[in-house]
Amino acid sequence: MTDTIDDALTVPLTDRGLAYGDGLFETVLVRDGVPALWHEHCERFALGAQRLGIEAPSREWLDALLERAPAGLQVLKIILTRGSGGRGYRPPMPATPRCYWQFIPFTPMPARWESGIEARLCRLKLGRQRALAGIKHLNRLENVMARQEWQDDAIAEGILLNDLDQLVEATAMNLAWHEHGQWWTPALTECGVEGTLRRALVESGQLAVVSAAPLSRLLQARSACLLNSVQGLWPITQCCDPDNQHVLARWQIDEPVRHLQREAHRLLGHATTFSTS
Amino acid sequence: MTDTIDDALTVPLTDRGLAYGDGLFETVLVRDGVPALWHEHCERFALGAQRLGIEAPSREWLDALLERAPAGLQVLKIILTRGSGGRGYRPPMPATPRCYWQFIPFTPMPARWESGIEARLCRLKLGRQRALAGIKHLNRLENVMARQEWQDDAIAEGILLNDLDQLVEATAMNLAWHEHGQWWTPALTECGVEGTLRRALVESGQLAVVSAAPLSRLLQARSACLLNSVQGLWPITQCCDPDNQHVLARWQIDEPVRHLQREAHRLLGHATTFSTS
Missing domain, CATH: 3.20.10.10 (D-amino Acid Aminotransferase, subunit A, domain 2)
Known part of the structure; x- marks a missing residue:
């Protein structure tokens, strides 16, 4: 993973996030590496993962993302998918979820x-x-x-x-x-x-x-x-x-x-x- | 595009198909290069594209896919997305849709x-x-x-x-x-x-x-x-x-x-x- 928006960043065509929208996302305001409402974002992410039956990344893994934040005002977009596999709609057991992220510079209005x-x-x-x-x-x-x-x-x-x-x-x-x-x-x-x-x-x-x-x-x-x-x-x-x-x-x-x-x-x-x- | 299932086949992380499920798919039974209910599949695809406001590939482009079919019984999976761009949910104007496809060997039951x-x-x-x-x-x-x-x-x-x-x-x-x-x-x-x-x-x-x-x-x-x-x-x-x-x-x-x-x-x-x- 890297921290720029770039079409060179890719996802496997087989990812269930593309095939079925089988996943979640968060968009977090980050100011000089400090996230706003981080606890609430992490909780919603975990709740969503539980609802869909997808294993969410740990709080430690999410916290570590913030260390990659560029300076200034950014939006951290995190996408969690169930990964690839399964038979049609049926999820793979066990699944290997994927978590994608990017920092996007943000200008308020x-x-x-x-x-x-x-x-x-x-x-x-x-x-x-x-x-x-x-x-x-x-x-x-x-x-x-x-x-x-x-x-x-x-x-x-x-x-x-x-x-x-x-x-x-x-x-x-x-x-x-x-x-x-x-x-x-x-x-x-x-x-x-x-x-x-x-x-x-x-x-x-x-x-x-x-x-x-x-x-x-x-x-x-x-x-x-x-x-x-x-x-x-x-x-x-x-x-x-x-x-x-x-x-x-x-x-x-x-x-x-x-x-x-x-x-x-x-x-x-x-x-x-x-x-x- | 290529005609095998392979995690090396990828989609840009920015594709709206992943971000929002902003697209369509079809799964077509193809026997030795001959599709079943092809007219119905192409019509549903076009109707879906019209409903979502995405430009669909032409019938000629879709027909040409069939020439790539491996022998035997296959499922042709076609995914159309609105492509990348736009501001959040707002679609880009004009959009540059993407069409992905793969042939997957099929065994009936x-x-x-x-x-x-x-x-x-x-x-x-x-x-x-x-x-x-x-x-x-x-x-x-x-x-x-x-x-x-x-x-x-x-x-x-x-x-x-x-x-x-x-x-x-x-x-x-x-x-x-x-x-x-x-x-x-x-x-x-x-x-x-x-x-x-x-x-x-x-x-x-x-x-x-x-x-x-x-x-x-x-x-x-x-x-x-x-x-x-x-x-x-x-x-x-x-x-x-x-x-x-x-x-x-x-x-x-x-x-x-x-x-x-x-x-x-x-x-x-x-x-x-x-x-x-």
Whole structure:
């Protein structure tokens, strides 16, 4: 393994990660060799491996990766697959998993932290599958297809509902809204990825988890945001419908947004001081 | 590209097929260079590519692959991915798709044609996602997890329901049962893979498609079978529950089974003469 992005880095054609998406990944923000939310990333990785029945690399092996980090702000991408072999879908017994990794230089988007972003509602509805919900597995075609729905660069993210029209997440970020003096985020027991930043904010009591929330909960909220452990927290200023014909809701970048952003960015080492609108 | 299975054949680590399962595959039975159900395979491949928004290889390019076929019975596995690039889930515009292929020697299992197989009911229920239903995409973790539910080699396949407890398919084969003088197979508009053999039998009027069929439809049928374009048609003799505690149903290998098997095997060039029980 090496630590650059390079098409010369390869994977065997027989790898089940390619054949079936039979594996997991993590993307970790690393600043001068120091990872953000490392414990949460390692735990999600281990949980996902357990769910899929793949042996995960040890915490020591993962810790040792960090010593290879280039200086500055990087994203460490780790991919774990079940390796090659087996008969069709049937996994080999025992399997010899493979773990690939690369450091990718990362540049944050402070304008999005400061001024927020515009989102759209995706047409695609996420299917529900408890066996795969929450973990960061390699079966991400729903995310790809949702992200493919729009090309307009003025729209930064797409909000995803499940097939029951309940709020879930955005294509690559978790979702939260402020209502009744509290931040809320959808439960991810049936679909979606449990982001590590989301988890840390839930565990510190900053975010409350709500099940089966309809879209109206978000649209009626006073403020809303998207978050993940790499990009940090983006306030959402408005959301348009899938046809980009009309704005479904507008939100303020108020003190609750800035408060949650400070808490989130403290965990990531991102800038914490922005003005309210 | 080359035509052997070999871990020396590789894929760039950055390929979106690995990162997100962003692609498709086909497995085609090829006998001495002659493919079975080639038109159906090429059409499903093109339909899947259209659904994912990936440019598919031309029919001429696919036809030329067959000239590389080794003698004897082979499975041609073709994998199409969106290639590398893009920003996270967002596909690159334009994308440079990659098409990988290999011929894998194939040995059929005539004992299963003759005597049928035992199946089990899978505990995992398939999620429903119309955007991905029917096509043979690379997001196959549900199939892998379902196939991982049992190790007993006496059980050849697992029958899958969706989350509404409706019949769908088996982990790697389509499902059919005989009832009221007719063969039935579940509609695959919400989940499952539309097998090419299934399609050919539906189009020739041998198989009728039924929506929202509960498990009881299968359990009350007189005979049942599994089929795909590589293995051919396996009669099912019995199906046990997910705990392997009791038999849910037993089926006969009667003349309707042998009739459908002959029709199926004629399309594939497999043996067609077996006795009824």
